[in-house]
Amino acid sequence: MTDPAEMSCRELVELVNEYLEGELDPDERARFESHLHECEGCLNYLNQMRQTIELVGRLTEESVPAPAIDELMSAFRTWKAN
Amino acid sequence: MGPKGGSEVRPYGRIGNTRMPDHPDAAESGAATEEELLAALRRGDEDAFAALVEKHNAMLMRMAMIYVRDRSVAEDVVQETWIGFLESLTRFEGRASIKTWIFRILINSAKKRLRRDRRSIPFSSLGTEDLDPSEPMVDPERFLGPAHSRWPHHWRSTPPNWGDMPESRLVSGETIGIVRRAIESLAPAQREVITLRDVEGWTSDEVCNVLGISDTNQRVLLHRARSKVRRELEKYLDDEKIA
Numbered sequence: 001m002t003d004p005a006e007m008s009c010r011e012l013v014e015l016v017n018e019y020l021e022g023e024l025d026p027d028e029r030a031r032f033e034s035h036l037h038e039c040e041g042c043l044n045y046l047n048q049m050r051q052t053i054e055l056v057g058r059l060t061e062e063s064v065p066a067p068a069i070d071e072l073m074s075a076f077r078t079w080k081a082n
Numbered sequence: 083m084g085p086k087g088g089s090e091v092r093p094y095g096r097i098g099n100t101r102m103p104d105h106p107d108a109a110e111s112g113a114a115t116e117e118e119l120l121a122a123l124r125r126g127d128e129d130a131f132a133a134l135v136e137k138h139n140a141m142l143m144r145m146a147m148i149y150v151r152d153r154s155v156a157e158d159v160v161q162e163t164w165i166g167f168l169e170s171l172t173r174f175e176g177r178a179s180i181k182t183w184i185f186r187i188l189i190n191s192a193k194k195r196l197r198r199d200r201r202s203i204p205f206s207s208l209g210t211e212d213l214d215p216s217e218p219m220v221d222p223e224r225f226l227g228p229a230h231s232r233w234p235h236h237w238r239s240t241p242p243n244w245g246d247m248p249e250s251r252l253v254s255g256e257t258i259g260i261v262r263r264a265i266e267s268l269a270p271a272q273r274e275v276i277t278l279r280d281v282e283g284w285t286s287d288e289v290c291n292v293l294g295i296s297d298t299n300q301r302v303l304l305h306r307a308r309s310k311v312r313r314e315l316e317k318y319l320d321d322e323k324i325a
Contacts, residue, residue: 008234009237010222013219016219017305021304041240042237044244045220045241047243048312052311053280055253056261056265056276056311057281057283059281064143067139067164069132072161075165079168079169
């Protein structure tokens with residue numbers, strides 16, 4: 001990890017989101033991936049970010065109170081009548 | 083390059099059957115469908131309206147609660163949103179998708195409500211948040227110093243593999259609760275972006291468009307938000323000595 005062309009762990013974590021978003025340029029992406037192949041810590045970190053994103057997506061499974069459909073339907077009928 | 087892009091360096095742990103948020107336009111792809119829906123609504127088709135409400139109500143509630151914390155106030159905002167939607171139905175030209183159009187009405191309803199009711203978060207704090215680009219995503223203490231002889235800037239201790247824990251634990255209701263609370267504690271601008279992107283599954287273009295922010299800004303807000311949620315998960319999961 002002493003070669004300046006190589007990415008450090010500290011540098012990698014700052015680029016994780018751009019990597020996941022597909023926004024890294026090809027050179028950076030190659031440096032990112034070559035680091036990843038040799039660093040378990042960074043691979044775990046990347047996967048933690050992916051798992052975080054998936055878990056956030058699960059919030060849609062929680063039930064949310066919402067305005068009653070009956071009231072909205074009567075608003076729709078009123079609108080239609082006008 | 084999709085919003086969930088990135089390469090397949092390794093398979094991703096054992097989160098298995100977790101689903102990604104639906105692709106935002108999967109269910110409403112093709113202008114014909116949207117046009118048909120609009121025509122049905124304008125004809126006064128009650129089933130079409132009921133289906134639209136069913137489809138977006140929960141999303142609108144989740145978004146309303148970013149602006150107004152109180153659930154019953156959020157319900158009012160969503161109710162007003164639907165009424166505003168009906169009022170604007172005749173003049174909608176279909177340049178935006180129905181979804182983003184409803185969402186814009188929601189933002190306006192929420193702003194109106196906030197002007198009336200100052201107990202909620204100040205709207206001025208939304209989007210004008212200070213983004214310090216030098217603030218690191220991970221605590222610098224987690225890394226070895228620059229002068230380390232062999233591993234400068236390397237992890238001091240390796241982050242654990244969450245794939246090693248039982249899936250039932252990683253995706254438990256309790257874990258989801260941690261995620262929800264972590265998002266609720268974010269600064270509003272970050273909360274808007276992570277909710278639209280990762281909860282609702284919108285594309286970055288849709289998010290920039292509807293929130294009026296630049297792509298760079300969107301990306302930084304998203305990165306901060308995701309990093310903070312990850313950190314809260316780490317605190318919770320590592321606390322339980324999973325490894």
